[in-house]
Amino acid sequence: METTTQPAATPDSAPYESTDRTVPTRARERAAYDRALVHAILDESYVCHLGFVRDGTPVVLPTLFGRVGERLYVHGSTGSRPLRMAGAVPAEETDPGLPVCLTVTHVDGLVLARSAFHHSINYRSVVVHGVARPVTDPEEKRTALDALVDHVVPGRAADSRPANPKELAATAVLYLDLAEVSAKMRTGGPNDEPEDMDLPFWSGVVPLRKGYDPVVPSEDLAPGIEVPDYLIEL
Amino acid sequence: METTTQPAATPDSAPYESTDRTVPTRARERAAYDRALVHAILDESYVCHLGFVRDGTPVVLPTLFGRVGERLYVHGSTGSRPLRMAGAVPAEETDPGLPVCLTVTHVDGLVLARSAFHHSINYRSVVVHGVARPVTDPEEKRTALDALVDHVVPGRAADSRPANPKELAATAVLYLDLAEVSAKMRTGGPNDEPEDMDLPFWSGVVPLRKGYDPVVPSEDLAPGIEVPDYLIEL
Numbered sequence: 001m002e003t004t005t006q007p008a009a010t011p012d013s014a015p016y017e018s019t020d021r022t023v024p025t026r027a028r029e030r031a032a033y034d035r036a037l038v039h040a041i042l043d044e045s046y047v048c049h050l051g052f053v054r055d056g057t058p059v060v061l062p063t064l065f066g067r068v069g070e071r072l073y074v075h076g077s078t079g080s081r082p083l084r085m086a087g088a089v090p091a092e093e094t095d096p097g098l099p100v101c102l103t104v105t106h107v108d109g110l111v112l113a114r115s116a117f118h119h120s121i122n123y124r125s126v127v128v129h130g131v132a133r134p135v136t137d138p139e140e141k142r143t144a145l146d147a148l149v150d151h152v153v154p155g156r157a158a159d160s161r162p163a164n165p166k167e168l169a170a171t172a173v174l175y176l177d178l179a180e181v182s183a184k185m186r187t188g189g190p191n192d193e194p195e196d197m198d199l200p201f202w203s204g205v206v207p208l209r210k211g212y213d214p215v216v217p218s219e220d221l222a223p224g225i226e227v228p229d230y231l232i233e234l
Numbered sequence: 235m236e237t238t239t240q241p242a243a244t245p246d247s248a249p250y251e252s253t254d255r256t257v258p259t260r261a262r263e264r265a266a267y268d269r270a271l272v273h274a275i276l277d278e279s280y281v282c283h284l285g286f287v288r289d290g291t292p293v294v295l296p297t298l299f300g301r302v303g304e305r306l307y308v309h310g311s312t313g314s315r316p317l318r319m320a321g322a323v324p325a326e327e328t329d330p331g332l333p334v335c336l337t338v339t340h341v342d343g344l345v346l347a348r349s350a351f352h353h354s355i356n357y358r359s360v361v362v363h364g365v366a367r368p369v370t371d372p373e374e375k376r377t378a379l380d381a382l383v384d385h386v387v388p389g390r391a392a393d394s395r396p397a398n399p400k401e402l403a404a405t406a407v408l409y410l411d412l413a414e415v416s417a418k419m420r421t422g423g424p425n426d427e428p429e430d431m432d433l434p435f436w437s438g439v440v441p442l443r444k445g446y447d448p449v450v451p452s453e454d455l456a457p458g459i460e461v462p463d464y465l466i467e468l
Contacts, residue, residue, distance in 0.1 A: 051294035
């Protein structure tokens, strides 16, 4: 049985160590290993894209996730394929642990160069390589589920009904430690060739804006229940 | 050499055939195989998450993509790993063709239930399984590169300098046909348990809004070049 002891706390100032898998073959100057940057990119994204291998071929699924320090959590039904493959369901004859790649991407802007070749996007991404393993400690499972809810709306876990024993039993949680991690980002304007500068094409950046529309209360919401502050502050 | 003949046109009304890989084990009612829906979800997203297997472990990278009918294109430097692995660089001793999973996800809203367990997000996603292969026909390569630029900003390819021979040679393009494809989506409010209805927690949906901030022209943009209509119409 794998231990689920959390990794020792590492100061935010210590960067992640690069590995062969986290050093890109191209555009190395865009790669970063700064912990605070990685955490910020992860925390700002509602979903990650979780990649794993099934029958020798890749599978990439969007899923919610949570972060507690240097540990990420994903969850799912005990009937879901990646959870079963990771050994989260003891009855399954699978190895404990599922090699995964967890990726998060923000698109920040569209970069329009004078040449088609130099078109790009401004983005921030994080790629995490590792082995996802089931959380077996009940206390850590509760902590993980709170982190998953608070990842969507900070402060929400404490303002909702916690999972009951039946729900806990139906939910499998995997953890993935932030060890082999890199961020990658592009900012700024287009990088046109000097000889293209006089071409008659507009060039620049279209920044993307993210925001929220007014909340839609449930139709059966009891009168008198106000929109909570943590939503107003979003 | 693999042919790069495009697949026969299929009417939008004919859904994608489901396969073992495209029928989810959970929440099957959220799966859809409608071509027009799949196309719309793909076309609205600036990036996809491309998964492939390297040394037996999964890799998931964000990348731009384009669509022409039932064919997707991704591109990259001839030096990039997935492109080399797909056989896009003839000098590499790799098999032509790279098994991939290409996934696109839109997060449309945050779903806050009274119970932590029923928290969710409203989303639309498309998952494409298949084998990516290099585009070898020069005409199709140009078409693909135009599609990649027009995917970011419709109409832009015709209003920029096309790739020159040197740029074309430095760019590898892979194609992936839309054959084994599924969409998945969640809409609507939270699905709370009947016994939770009277709990004193706000419930409902926080819709996410996507938009654009004012464009930022390049600092060296020649005076007199106006913002093009296709950006104003974004």
